[in-house]
Amino acid sequence: MTKNDSFWDLYWEMRLKPMENLGKRDAILAVSDLIRLIAPQVDHPLRLLELGCGEGQIIGTLLEAHAQLCSCERSVGVDYDARSVAQCRKDFPGFGCIEGDITDRDLLASLGKFDIVLLVNALHEVFSDSYSTELGEIDVAAGKQRVKQAVGSAAGCLEPGGWLVLFDGLEPAGDPQQNLRIRFRDLDVRQDFEKFVEQYQPFHITYRQNEDPLCV
Numbered sequence: 765m766t767k768n769d770s771f772w773d774l775y776w777e778m779r780l781k782p783m784e785n786l787g788k789r790d791a792i793l794a795v796s797d798l799i800r801l802i803a804p805q806v807d808h809p810l811r812l813l814e815l816g817c818g819e820g821q822i823i824g825t826l827l828e829a830h831a832q833l834c835s836c837e838r839s840v841g842v843d844y845d846a847r848s849v850a851q852c853r854k855d856f857p858g859f860g861c862i863e864g865d866i867t868d869r870d871l872l873a874s875l876g877k878f879d880i881v882l883l884v885n886a887l888h889e890v891f892s893d894s895y896s897t898e899l900g901e902i903d904v905a906a907g908k909q910r911v912k913q914a915v916g917s918a919a920g921c922l923e924p925g926g927w928l929v930l931f932d933g934l935e936p937a938g939d940p941q942q943n944l945r946i947r948f949r950d951l952d953v954r955q956d957f958e959k960f961v962e963q964y965q966p967f968h969i970t971y972r973q974n975e976d977p978l979c980v
């Protein structure tokens with residue numbers, strides 16, 4: 765199969781299109797390429813581990829599509845959200861989905877070794893979990909430390925020569941301190957913005973009123 769082949773187009777139309785995208789298609793296509801690249805280089809079906817697997821749409825899809833190259837029974841997903849784990853087990857009963865914290869080194873060390881370890885759109889949440897009530901926003905140093913630890917533990921789950929796949933497409937590029945000028949479509953949208961600023965916890969957002977009521 766090639767990257768743009770009809771298989772993935774059809775699969776996307778039939779199974780995955782309704783789900784929130786957030787770059788999932790790109791992640792799935794890239795790992796699909798990787799699986800086909802490395803499968804001939806090893807003498808066993810590939811074992812996949814997805815940390816922060818949610819409902820299993822990434823790892824489940826890849827295992828379904830590459831059943832002949834991967835070992836479903838020896839692949840694992842981990843997530844600390846009980847509802848997502850339950851949904852994952854229902855939708856993709858072929859592989860083990862464990863409820864647990866991916867920053868727990870002992871848990872990760874107990875899982876064994878894998879040919880591909882995936883972290884797809886999960887690391888930004890590991891970072892955000894370092895929200896400090898004292899600071900009223902994320903403790904950035906603690907968040908970075910947590911991410912470092914999670915990546916280190918994930919790398920520890922790799923077979924020699926294994927691949928760690930990091931994909932986090934939610935944060936826009938650029939300097940978060942940079943001022944932005946925002947124009948709202950109408951006053952309702954502006955009100956939504958004010959509500960968002962009030963409720964968004966990870967960072968303080970400040971804005972200055974412009975003469976134009978539709979601009980900040």
Ligand SMILES: C[S@@+](CC[C@H](N)C(=O)[O-])C[C@H]1O[C@@H](n2cnc3c(N)ncnc32)[C@H](O)[C@@H]1O
Nearest residue numbers: 816817818843844845865866884885886889890
């Ligand atoms: C945006 S979702 C992505 C899910 C999946 N990787 C995908 O792309 O479909 C992030 C997932 O990471 C999980 N997560 C975040 N921090 C975690 C942690 N410390 N331990 C386990 N799961 C975590 C969340 O519960 C959530 O299901």
